[in-house]
Amino acid sequence: xxxxxxxxxxxxxxxxxxxxxxxxxxxxxxxxxxxxxxxxxxxxxxxxxxxxxxxxxxxxxxxxxxxxxxxxxxxxxxxxxxxxxxxxxxxxxxxxxxxxxxxxxxxxxxxxxxxxxxxxxxxxxxxxxxxxxxxxxxxxxxxxxxxxxxxxxxxxxxxxxxxxxxxxxxxxxxxxxxxxxxxxxxxxxxxxxxxxxxxxxxxxxxxxxxxxxxxxxxxxxxxxxxxxxxxxxxxxxxxxxxxxxxxxxxxxxxxxxxxxxxxxxxxxxxxxxxxxxxxxxxxxxxxxxxxxx
Amino acid sequence: xxxxxxxxxxxxxxxxxxxxxxxxxxxxxxxxxxxxxxxxxxxxxxxxxxxxxxxxxxxxxxxxxxxxxxxxxxxxxxxxxxxxxxxxxxxxxxxxxxxxxxxxxxxxxxxxxxxxxxxxxxxxxxxxxxxxxxxxxxxxxxxxxxxxxxxxxxxxxxxxxxxxxxxxxxxxxxxxxxxxxxxxxxxxxxxxxxxxxxxxxxxxxxxxxxxxxxxxxxxxxxxxxxxxxxxxxxxxxxxxxxxxxxxxxxxxxxxxxxxxxxxxxxxxxxxxxxxxxxxxxxxxxxxxxxxxxxxxxxxxxxxxxxxx
Numbered sequence: 001x002x003x004x005x006x007x008x009x010x011x012x013x014x015x016x017x018x019x020x021x022x023x024x025x026x027x028x029x030x031x032x033x034x035x036x037x038x039x040x041x042x043x044x045x046x047x048x049x050x051x052x053x054x055x056x057x058x059x060x061x062x063x064x065x066x067x068x069x070x071x072x073x074x075x076x077x078x079x080x081x082x083x084x085x086x087x088x089x090x091x092x093x094x095x096x097x098x099x100x101x102x103x104x105x106x107x108x109x110x111x112x113x114x115x116x117x118x119x120x121x122x123x124x125x126x127x128x129x130x131x132x133x134x135x136x137x138x139x140x141x142x143x144x145x146x147x148x149x150x151x152x153x154x155x156x157x158x159x160x161x162x163x164x165x166x167x168x169x170x171x172x173x174x175x176x177x178x179x180x181x182x183x184x185x186x187x188x189x190x191x192x193x194x195x196x197x198x199x200x201x202x203x204x205x206x207x208x209x210x211x212x213x214x215x216x217x218x219x220x221x222x223x224x225x226x227x228x229x230x231x232x233x234x235x236x237x238x239x240x241x242x243x244x245x246x247x248x249x250x251x252x253x254x255x256x257x258x259x260x261x262x263x264x265x266x267x268x269x270x271x272x273x274x275x276x277x278x279x280x281x282x283x284x285x286x287x288x289x290x291x292x293x
Numbered sequence: 294x295x296x297x298x299x300x301x302x303x304x305x306x307x308x309x310x311x312x313x314x315x316x317x318x319x320x321x322x323x324x325x326x327x328x329x330x331x332x333x334x335x336x337x338x339x340x341x342x343x344x345x346x347x348x349x350x351x352x353x354x355x356x357x358x359x360x361x362x363x364x365x366x367x368x369x370x371x372x373x374x375x376x377x378x379x380x381x382x383x384x385x386x387x388x389x390x391x392x393x394x395x396x397x398x399x400x401x402x403x404x405x406x407x408x409x410x411x412x413x414x415x416x417x418x419x420x421x422x423x424x425x426x427x428x429x430x431x432x433x434x435x436x437x438x439x440x441x442x443x444x445x446x447x448x449x450x451x452x453x454x455x456x457x458x459x460x461x462x463x464x465x466x467x468x469x470x471x472x473x474x475x476x477x478x479x480x481x482x483x484x485x486x487x488x489x490x491x492x493x494x495x496x497x498x499x500x501x502x503x504x505x506x507x508x509x510x511x512x513x514x515x516x517x518x519x520x521x522x523x524x525x526x527x528x529x530x531x532x533x534x535x536x537x538x539x540x541x542x543x544x545x546x547x548x549x550x551x552x553x554x555x556x557x558x559x560x561x562x563x564x565x566x567x568x569x570x571x572x573x574x575x576x577x578x579x580x581x582x583x584x585x586x587x588x589x590x591x592x593x594x595x596x597x598x599x600x601x
């Protein structure tokens with residue numbers, strides 16, 4: 001600010017000044033973008049480095065590992081039921097996602113495209129779920145799960161984890177929104193051709209709503225894979241934990257070996273990161289749709 | 294299955310069978326809805342109803358609930374632990390304006406077509422798709438006395454000497470709040486980005502042609518255009534700030550010295566450690582009421598407020 005330029009005399013000077021200002025703006029923008037990126041990404045990067053090291057001060061900030069080894073990963077697998085937790089997560093995610101996608105795609109259809117008594121009442125009741133206080137939800141769902149006797153067998157325990165999340169109100173709204181955008185003529189044409197409602201749902205609605213269904217499925221997969229609280233509350237048997245819940249168990253198990261916990265952390269996050277990177281577009285669309293819908 | 298449905302008259306058929314068609318449609322509609330509704334009632338409505346009832350009882354799962362009237366609420370009123378939980382939850386509300394302000398800023402920063410912007414958006418979004426189990430562990434490490442956060446703070450001269458930030462009652466809550474912020478910004482960024490892209494570009498261009506400064510365009514065109522999104526985001530973040538739990542569960546368990554003990558943590562300990570389900574349900578009801586009130590205040594502020 002010390003060199004206040006005199007009024008520009010030539011167009012040449014003016015252009016040059018604009019160019020420097022543009023360049024400065026670009027540098028500033030990218031600098032700021034990079035700074036935020038470092039803040040959001042560094043903890044992940046640090047965790048990966050730590051999981052690969054064997055010795056040295058654990059917590060110090062670093063940019064490169066002091067040494068590289070898979071020993072911590074081996075330690076996680078040999079001391080904790082990692083494979084079992086992965087299997088649990090896969091089973092829970094499979095049934096959880098397939099279940100909530102099927103239920104939401106089914107339930108949204110009549111709400112979007114049929115006329116029947118009680119429709120508005122049901123719609124508003126579902127809306128109310130979003131608003132109603134649900135703080136005691138955890139407690140009552142725990143009691144329900146116990147009373148249903150779900151904790152007595154392995155399939156029951158899986159069901160105990162999956163069932164509370166199956167009726168997804170967000171999914172219902174997303175799909176209702178998607179169905180509402182499908183032209184009525186298509187449905188009428190199918191009806192005139194004698195298609196049953198189930199056929200219309202399967203052959204007309206589902207294909208046309210596929211982008212929204214995919215978005216919801218990915219959203220739901222991420223949420224299911226990441227959840228740990230409910231599993232930790234209802235399950236006594238640690239072998240039954242999904243990976244995210246097991247990770248916290250690992251932290252207690254390896255209280256002296258942070259590197260092994262870091263290895264477990266990396267293993268837990270890899271699947272979700274891969275899914276996210278491949279399906280980002282759908283994922284973000286799902287988030288936006290959930291609010292707009 | 295198929296054959297019977299072919300009998301279903303298409304819309305060309307009239308009056309005489311229309312009642313039957315209506316009944317049929319109703320039946321089909323409910324068949325589609327049934328599985329969803331059953332689970333919705335069991336896991337969403339029932340908790341609200343039964344939870345409200347439990348708040349007026351003494352219950353430990355083994356013996357049936359015993360009606361105690363307002364006893365639980367009276368006990369809550371005299372329970373210092375509960376109130377310090379509520380106090381910490383209210384302190385947590387400080388996250389809300391910060392997170393909204395920053396995510397609007399970040400959204401504006403990434404709302405442009407420049408090379409590599411997709412990469413940055415992805416980087417900002419990674420914390421959102423990560424479980425609190427992971428996030429909590431990672432930040433526990435980041436906050437260690439010889440860890441990266443201390444290194445940055447001391448090198449910037451913001452702190453004289455390194456502390457274990459999560460073990461210090463003066464800093465623990467702030468440290469956890471920062472994690473909430475760190476994980477949440479990407480989420481709200483996407484929502485604001487959608488909002489920004491919904492504002493017609495012509496509006497901003499017209500303002501620029503009329504000689505508005507960048508700041509004026511932001512204040513008079515962009516911000517009003519974002520108002521509906523700001524409303525949604527601030528209500529969402531207010532309610533989740535009051536109910537904050539998972540970060541605390543993973544990182545501090547309410548400590549040290551109760552400095553991160555929030556209202557929801559109280560509900561959790563009452564229910565799943567002390568097995569006082571009635572007391573926990575009552576506390577849950579009070580928290581629900583508080584978050585409802587703050588949600589409404591937020592609603593009024595963002596909608597009725599002239600400033601925004």
